[in-house]
Amino acid sequence: MGFSAPDIALPKAEPGQFFMFGVKNCEKDPLLKRPFCYFRRRGNTLEILYRVVGKMTSIMKGLRPGDEVEVLGPLGNVYPMAQAVCKTPLVIAGGVGIASVYPLIERFKGSAILFYGGRSKKEILLRKELRAISKKLVVATDDGSMGFKGTAVDAARDFLNGRNPDDFVLYSCGPNGMLKAASALGIQGYIASEEKMACGIGVCLGCAVKTKEGYKRACKDGPVFKTGEIIFD
């Protein structure tokens, strides 16, 4: 979905950041905005990518061109990109987590290797675009209906067999199970966490992420964390 703001200059969003997205409603239902990753910018339109899973996304699906929405952002920190100058960016994305790494892969201008996983073929989006912007795209599906049968992390592990992990820098976004497995690959890098948020600006402390230094806020201290920083249960 794309949105624009005719009255103001659209803010410049960076890979890793997110927006709090809400619909106008007097019934206060849904009450809170929902976080969506910055996906990409096309001209004067900022785009987010979503999957219909609940009340808010069902409403979003019913929106028509010209409808007014409430958007707060960009919020949160950015994927550090300096290391990718001398190392190959190895990107692992799961499900709609692809939205978070998409602008990052674009930024790497064809140097990133992408492992992209979903439950089935149906969940794999933007294959053509992704192939065009990455050096190598490996699709993995749990049911084997497309590409590698297994998880994206499994596919990445196969690829890394016989290669030196120090030649790569990891970027990953997806469900917590995937982030945990990706962190265990032995590649240093960055992972973006997805947590339920109420405010998105750091005051509600709802989106707590357990780290080696205690709880941190996914919205303000993240969503991007260094590999090894987060403690997965």
Added chain:
Amino acid sequence: MPARENNNNKRLEVKLGRLKLKNPVMTASGTAGYGAELAEFFDLSKLGAIVLKGISLTPWQGNPTPRITETRCGMINSIGLQNVGLDAFLREKLPFVRQWDVPVIANILGTSAAEYTRLASALEEAGVDGIELNVSCPNVKEGGIAFGLDLKSFASLVRAVRARVKKPVLIVKLSPGAPGIEEFSRAAEGEGADAISLINTIPAMAIDVNTRRPLIKNRIGGLSGPAIKPIAVRMVYQASKAVKIPVIGMGGITTGEDAVEFMLAGATAVAVGTATFMDPMAVLKVVQGIGAWMERHGIKKASSITGAMLT
């Protein structure tokens, strides 16, 4: 900011004991952090007062996640009073928020009367304008709720803190679960509180029927937002009937009209909480909304709205 500025005149002014507020609207504790995040969105001096996240003597880690879930017109949270502790608060947080011309109210919580009094003394020394006793958080067993539900220990806690605190106004935040809100309100007044505030969140629960798991890791959390507003208005009404000290009303306020409703019920001031999560500018919009309502109704002084419900 929209054109109307209400801060420069006195029509919105209200008083909490000795403490003068530019307008009746403050942040609700736990929804504004220690001020830094909201300061990125607006000038904090436009607030009636800023009530900061509850602090304890030592840092508290907070509860496991998920800590929040949205329910119909409301949300349940179980943050667990995660906070930096007194020392870090005094060193790092308080100096920042003091930069603005806004009364600073610290919210304190402890596991014993001795902890509350130590906190209160340290904060008085640090020069806060008000101290709010949190005896009503439902999310930690030791977070004062024990004091909030038992009249005798409640009264002795207020007495103990009052004996220590001279300069800052002393506000006691009541639990909606208190058996007899009038009795607790009168006890707070009788022991020397300058004001009472209510309501804190209401213990609540939600379950995902597909996974059959509770939507909050701690199972039970506190419900807030528009869903609880009618209960809060009723309790503010009952409490303000029972005492002469000012009542700070809160629970689901998202607009100026909501705030006026609480004031008509008897509140002298109001606090905005969950609405800040919906929109970081919500508190200011409530200030503007009260001003607009007064204009529409030809009301000259916000203080005259308090208890002005017609029957």
